[in-house]
Amino acid sequence: MSAPAMVDRRTFLKTATTAGGGLIVALYAPGFSAQEQTPKPDPIRPFAYIKIASDETVTIVANHSEMGQGVYTSLPMLLNEELEADWSKIRVESAPVDAVYNHPMFGLQMTGGSTTTAAEWDHYRKLGAAGRTVLVEAAAQQWKVPASSCRVEKGMVIHAATSRKASYGSLVEVASTIPVPGDVPLKQPKDFTLIGKSTRRLDTPTKTNGTAQFGIDVVIPGMMTVLIARSPVFGGKLASFDASETLQVPGVKAAVQVPSGVAVIAERFWPAKLGREKLKTKWDEGENANLSTTKMLSDFSAQSSAPGSLAKKVGDPQAALASATRKITAEYDVPYLAHAMMEPLNCVVDLRDDSCEIWTGTQFETVDRANAAKTAGLAPEKVKIHTTLLGGGFGRRANPSSDFIVEAVQVAKAAKVPVKVMWTREDDMQGGWYRPMWHDRFVAGLDADGNPVAWTHTIVGQSIMAGTPFEAFAVKDGVDSASVEGAADLLYGIPNLQVDLHSPRIGVPVQWWRSVGHSHTGFSVEAFFDEVAHAGGKDPYRLRQALLAKQPRMLAVLNLAAQKAGWGKPLPKGVGRGIATHFSFDSYVAQVIEASVEKNGNVRVHRVVCALDCGRVVNPDTVKAQMEGGINFGLTAALKTEITLENGRVQQTNFNDYPMLRMFEAPSIEVFIVPSEEKPTGVGEPSVPPVAPALVNAIFAVTGKRLRRLPIRASDLPGAGVNP
Amino acid sequence: MISFHLNGKPVQVEVDPATPLLWVLRESLGLTGTKYGCGMALCGACTVHLEGEAIRSCVAPLSRVEGKQVKTIEGLSDDLSHPLQKAWIELDVPQCGYCQSGQIMSAAILLSKIPKPTDTDIDEAMSGNICRCGTYPRIRRAIHRAAELAKDKAAADRESPVNEYSAAEAGR
Numbered sequence: 025m026s027a028p029a030m031v032d033r034r035t036f037l038k039t040a041t042t043a044g045g046g047l048i049v050a051l052y053a054p055g056f057s058a059q060e061q062t063p064k065p066d067p068i069r070p071f072a073y074i075k076i077a078s079d080e081t082v083t084i085v086a087n088h089s090e091m092g093q094g095v096y097t098s099l100p101m102l103l104n105e106e107l108e109a110d111w112s113k114i115r116v117e118s119a120p121v122d123a124v125y126n127h128p129m130f131g132l133q134m135t136g137g138s139t140t141t142a143a144e145w146d147h148y149r150k151l152g153a154a155g156r157t158v159l160v161e162a163a164a165q166q167w168k169v170p171a172s173s174c175r176v177e178k179g180m181v182i183h184a185a186t187s188r189k190a191s192y193g194s195l196v197e198v199a200s201t202i203p204v205p206g207d208v209p210l211k212q213p214k215d216f217t218l219i220g221k222s223t224r225r226l227d228t229p230t231k232t233n234g235t236a237q238f239g240i241d242v243v244i245p246g247m248m249t250v251l252i253a254r255s256p257v258f259g260g261k262l263a264s265f266d267a268s269e270t271l272q273v274p275g276v277k278a279a280v281q282v283p284s285g286v287a288v289i290a291e292r293f294w295p296a297k298l299g300r301e302k303l304k305t306k307w308d309e310g311e312n313a314n315l316s317t318t319k320m321l322s323d324f325s326a327q328s329s330a331p332g333s334l335a336k337k338v339g340d341p342q343a344a345l346a347s348a349t350r351k352i353t354a355e356y357d358v359p360y361l362a363h364a365m366m367e368p369l370n371c372v373v374d375l376r377d378d379s380c381e382i383w384t385g386t387q388f389e390t391v392d393r394a395n396a397a398k399t400a401g402l403a404p405e406k407v408k409i410h411t412t413l414l415g416g417g418f419g420r421r422a423n424p425s426s427d428f429i430v431e432a433v434q435v436a437k438a439a440k441v442p443v444k445v446m447w448t449r450e451d452d453m454q455g456g457w458y459r460p461m462w463h464d465r466f467v468a469g470l471d472a473d474g475n476p477v478a479w480t481h482t483i484v485g486q487s488i489m490a491g492t493p494f495e496a497f498a499v500k501d502g503v504d505s506a507s508v509e510g511a512a513d514l515l516y517g518i519p520n521l522q523v524d525l526h527s528p529r530i531g532v533p534v535q536w537w538r539s540v541g542h543s544h545t546g547f548s549v550e551a552f553f554d555e556v557a558h559a560g561g562k563d564p565y566r567l568r569q570a571l572l573a574k575q576p577r578m579l580a581v582l583n584l585a586a587q588k589a590g591w592g593k594p595l596p597k598g599v600g601r602g603i604a605t606h607f608s609f610d611s612y613v614a615q616v617i618e619a620s621v622e623k624n625g626n627v628r629v630h631r632v633v634c635a636l637d638c639g640r641v642v643n644p645d646t647v648k649a650q651m652e653g654g655i656n657f658g659l660t661a662a663l664k665t666e667i668t669l670e671n672g673r674v675q676q677t678n679f680n681d682y683p684m685l686r687m688f689e690a691p692s693i694e695v696f697i698v699p700s701e702e703k704p705t706g707v708g709e710p711s712v713p714p715v716a717p718a719l720v721n722a723i724f725a726v727t728g729k730r731l732r733r734l735p736i737r738a739s740d741l742p743g744a745g746v747n748p
Numbered sequence: 749m750i751s752f753h754l755n756g757k758p759v760q761v762e763v764d765p766a767t768p769l770l771w772v773l774r775e776s777l778g779l780t781g782t783k784y785g786c787g788m789a790l791c792g793a794c795t796v797h798l799e800g801e802a803i804r805s806c807v808a809p810l811s812r813v814e815g816k817q818v819k820t821i822e823g824l825s826d827d828l829s830h831p832l833q834k835a836w837i838e839l840d841v842p843q844c845g846y847c848q849s850g851q852i853m854s855a856a857i858l859l860s861k862i863p864k865p866t867d868t869d870i871d872e873a874m875s876g877n878i879c880r881c882g883t884y885p886r887i888r889r890a891i892h893r894a895a896e897l898a899k900d901k902a903a904a905d906r907e908s909p910v911n912e913y914s915a916a917e918a919g920r
Contacts, residue, residue, distance in 0.1 A: 092843030092881045222839055229828055231845030232836040234781015234821035238846060241780035249775075274764070291782070292775045294767045294785075366785050366793060366846040366880045415846030416880050449786045645840055649886070653843055656882025679790040679878060688871035690884035 068204055070155035072109065072124045073148075076196040076487055080179055082109040084116050087125035088144070089135040090227060091692035092653070093708045094646035097225045098141055099148055101218045101642055106152030106210065109192060110179040111218070113424035113636065116226055118411040121389045133389040136422045138609035138706025142640055146210075151206040156198075159520035162199040163190045184212050201226035205222075213640070213701065227413070232741050239385040239412045240446070247442040248277060248434050251451070253297040257309040257672035258456055258531050262286065279303060281437045287435045293446060312531035313672040317359065317461060320530070324484040325355060325461035332526035333484055333502030336512035339520035344478035348469025354558050355466075356548035357733040359538055359666035361459040362682060366417020368452040371432035374442040375400055380407045384429060385414035387422035395471045396418050397526025399433040417547070418657075419536040423457060453618040453682055454674040458667050459537030460486040464511075464548035469520075476571075478520040481511050485544070486534045487527040502527065506536070510545030510713060515578055516553070516571040532669065538657060539712040542608040546713020547662075547720075547734060550604035554721040555730065565591050565603050576697075577637050578605055581614040584696055587637035589616035599630060600726025604717035609706025612637040612698075615655070617691075617718040625738030628661060629691040629719065634711060636695065639702035651695040651711040658715025660685040664735055752813045754779075755795075755823025765811035769803075770794045772810050773820060775857035781821040781849045785878070792877030796820045796851035804855040824856065832856055835894035843858065843881035851877045855891050864895050 038608075075083040084103050096116045104114060119125040125133050129143045156176055158492040163181035164171035167188055174183050179192045213219075230236040255261065265286050267279035275295025279288050286303060290296035345351060372383040380400045386392050389409050397404040414421055421428075432445040449454065462485035467477035487504035489495050499505065503525050512523045537543060557564040565586050572579045582605050595601060598620045605614040618631040634651050641647050664683045668675045676682040720731040723741070731740055751760045754777065761776050768787075773779045773796070780803055785793030789804035792848055796805045797819040798812070800876065823831045832852050835841075842848045848858070851874070858865055858873035879887065 047865075088846075092845070094843070102851060207797065224837065225842075227841055227845065228837050228842055229833075231842035231848050232833045232852060233824065233828055234779070234849050236845050238783075241774075243778075292771060294764070317883045363881060366791065366844065367783070368785075368876065414844060418880075449788075496899070578918045649840065649843060649883070652885050653882035657880070660882075676789055679786050680788065684791075684878045684880060685882070685884075687874040687884050688877065690882070695775075695883050713888075 033325060039279050044681045045658040068150050068154045069124055070151045070204060071200045073151045074155045076192050078193045080191055080193040081113050081115055084113060085119045086116050087119040087133060087531050088140040089411050089414055090416035094225055094643060095140045095663060096227050097223060097648060098642045099144060101223055102144060102148035103152040105216060105218045106149050107155050108176045113179060115687050121393045121409050128303045131389060134422060135387040138708040141704045143414055150212050153210055154204045157205055157208050158199040158202040159192055159195050161202050178499040184380060211635040219642050223643050236413055238415045239383060240367055240370045242383040242412060243454055244374055244442050248289045248291050248439060249296050249445050250287050250289050250443050251300045252285050252287050253300055253303050253305050255307045256310045258533060260307040260309040260741055263306040263308050266304040270299040282434045282438050284431050287438060288526065289439050290425040291653045309672060315531060315669045315672045317668040320461060321357060322491035327484045327526045328465035328482045332524040334524050335503045336521060336523040339480045341480050341522040342422050343518040345467060345469040348478055349472045350470045351467060352555060353467045354552055354555055354732060356464040358462050358544045358547060360461045361661060361665055362453050362667050363418040363420035363537055364682060365416025365418060365420060368449055369428045369447040370444060371429050372444045373436040375433060377404060377435035381632045382429060383410045383412055385412050385421055387417050392426040393430045395430050396433050416451025418538040420457060423535060450677045453676055456533035457535040458532065459543055460534040464544060466552045468556045473668060474562055476518050476556050480520045480522040482524050483507060483511060484526040485528055488534055488536060490527055490529060492607035506541045509541040510606060511549055515575045517574055523726050539608060539709040542606060542713040546606040547716040550606060550717030551712060568605060578612045579606060580698055581612045584698060585614035585633050586614050588634040588694060598726060600722040602718045602725055604714040604721060606713040608710045608713055611705040611710040613710045613714050615714040615718045617724040618720045619719055620743050621723060625741040627736055629659060632691050632693045634695045637700055638707050639700040639704045641697055644697060647697060647707050648695045650707045652693045654711030655715055656685050656690055658712040662716035662719050662734055662736060666735055750810050750814050752815060753817045755819055763810060766809050769804050769808045769810055769813055770805040773805060779820050779822050781848055783849055793847050793850040793856060795853040797853060798858065802854050820852060831894040831897035835890040837895060839886050839890045841883050841886040841890045843883055847877060847879045851887055859895060859898060866892060894920055
């Protein structure tokens with residue numbers, strides 16, 4: 025398989041930030057030309073993003089993928105705030121792969137890191153402003169009046185003095201020949217008419233009548249449907265196979281070896297599935313055949329008792345611990361997790377001698393094109409990717425090795441016909457690229473007043489970047505920043521802090537999963553903080569307040585959540601209240617959860633109050649929706665799911681043994697957004713990390729039991745329940 | 749050859765009758781609004797109506813629908829006029845949208861049986877449909893809203909019996 029080709033996205037972000045303006049990132053990345061990698065924010069090319077038709081329809085090109093987060097509406101909102109076309113005429117389409125569509129911070133075309141709005145905040149408004157400027161100029165030239173005497177309204181340029189009007193559609197041809205001015209001033213926020221107003225999503229109608237097109241819905245002429253028999257163990261190689269019975273299934277055309285296994289090529293899905301069931305395969309399972317998460321759990325715990333690579337040190341934590349009045353130690357565990365998007369992976373490929381056309385839901389277009397081109401033996405510009413709607417992404421569709429796309433190109437090469445490679449739910453769930461399993465060990469020291477004066481945190485878990493060609497670049501001094509995010513950048517004012525990291529190499533492919541490293545640090549840090557507060561005899565909200573005194577934005581969301589939740593007010597018998605905060609993707613979130621435990625140990629979550637500061641908000645209703653969705657996503661991780669391995673085999677297969685939160689379990693959620701004039705920050709991920717800790721803290725409040733391992737099991741709470 | 753009625757129109761397909769209806773709808777008949785999620789009746793993404801009941805088409809063999817009435821999301825309305833579609837749009841329920849055809853088809857059967865459902869009714873009717881994006885709070889609100897819209901419409905229909913919606917329904 026071709027080399028993974030991506031650097032850690034936080035590294036991108038840091039590089040971009042230090043570069044000033046966030047627009048210049050030059051990276052060494054094999055397989056990418058400098059032209060592909062270097063963002064091209066200037067000159068602004070409005071008509072690469074704005075297509076105005078003679079019927080006045082304005083199609084805005086989205087350079088980020090729509091996977092539910094609402095960017096197919098918020099990006100047009102940003103652009104049209106300045107363009108001022110008639111909003112009812114706005115359409116949206118996905119961008120082809122081209123450097124002009126690169127992520128302004130990362131220098132690659134991609135969607136991830138909760139960065140779309142933050143990255144495009146200026147860019148899309150500038151595109152709209154540039155487009156408007158040349159449209160006005162075109163009208164002014166036609167009318168021989170100064171452009172400054174014209175104004176725009178709902179897709180019309182208007183010259184009031186002479187009562188003349190011209191539509192954008194009538195002007196665009198001339199406008200597109202006019203040089204775009206270098207620096208067009210943007211509106212003052214007080215003049216915004218779209219930004220900050222809840223605006224209905226443009227994609228909702230197609231998502232209520234079945235016409236929205238996802239990758240799985242793509243059909244191209246002559247296409248065969250393919251399922252692949254893959255190794256039952258990660259990294260295993262095909263030793264031999266017997267397809268004689270497979271080939272007897274009506275509709276099966278062929279069974280061919282590909283690098284990942286055997287491709288069963290059929291006219292349709294069902295014969296492909298029946299054919300694969302009849303296939304006999306033998307595998308050289310290799311070194312991962314003994315992998316066991318049970319063993320890893322104890323290995324990780326053992327490793328955590330020795331210090332790892334230093335990620336952060338403030339003050340003298342060891343001395344502070346030695347002189348502390350009281351020490352508290354706790355260990356936390358979280359499992360591997362599958363992304364489990366509702367749409368299982370799929371990819372359509374039409375490979376010809378000198379071209380390759382791909383239809384798929386992806387978050388990683390530039391990387392995918394390079395990897396597909398390498399696989400096909402073509403130049404990148406010969407590869408065309410159509411980004412469809414994504415039936416969920418959560419990070420899985422931004423794979424550094426483009427696994428599901430490269431494999432589909434390999435199948436197309438072998439099949440010599442257009443193919444749709446589909447993954448069953450079981451394929452998807454067992455296919456790896458999980459959120460890493462992590463172990464977190466803490467020691468805190470308290471002074472005589474019960475205040476924490478020392479905090480050490482040892483993390484054990486696979487590095488997402490390890491084993492890629494970018495390890496040397498992305499991992500500094502043995503520390504992958506994604507492994508320690510949310511821990512090394514602790515906001516609490518604790519004078520002595522140490523965070524260190526062990527990154528064991530394990531043959532389970534791992535990847536970013538909605539909130540990445542924060543998905544374990546949010547849990548462990550905030551649950552342990554509760555332990556510290558309790559040990560010191562402090563109210564967990566008040567201790568957070570005290571230690572966030574120098575963090576005004578976090579303090580504000582903490583206070584808002586506590587106030588809205590009625591912190592301190594009596595609850596019904598059997599219901600507990602827990603609180604947690606977390607800073608991630610440059611956004612501040614606090615949550616208060618009310619929960620109870622039934623007699624059988626089952627946890628019921630009744631209410632979640634969430635406060636958020638994500639800077640300036642573009643589409644408030646979408647932000648609320650992301651908070652609601654992220655909270656339910658976080659509850660699934662807290663209460664339901666784990667990927668385990670024994671004998672190298674993933675134990676889970678489908679939603680029966682990897683269950684999702686369902687309607688009857690979904691709590692009441694209240695979201696409060698702190699008004700802000702700061703630049704926009706992340707929204708898609710930051711609501712996930714505080715969920716699990718707020719929940720276990722609530723369970724402690726009502727049962728007195730500390731839960732330090734996810735998912736929460738009824739068996740962890742024997743007899744703890746009090747039915748309210 | 750299997751014959752049935754799909755969204756009010758007769759269809760005939762020449763497919764192995766053991767094939768799940770889901771794949772016949774999606775691949776043989778080109779109606780891709782009905783989604784594959786699990787293949788085991790665990791997630792509800794493939795929910796369609798068979799003779800007015802919600803079924804999971806991923807586990808329903810084609811033979812089961814012979815001679816019967818099947819309705820998919822494409823048959824709910826021609827113009828987004830179904831109260832559930834209106835409510836879904838009004839409240840911007842979908843995120844990724846992949847599960848929503850199934851959610852709406854399950855909700856449609858709920859409303860056909862219980863025009864004004866309680867939260868408990870919604871829990872019971874909708875807990876077979878998974879949404880990984882976690883849109884449950886909005887699905888719940890939108891079902892309540894659709895119930896209101898349907899009631900308003902029923903009242904309006906009593907005053908003016910001929911309207912687009914009933915005409916469209918009658919045409920099926």
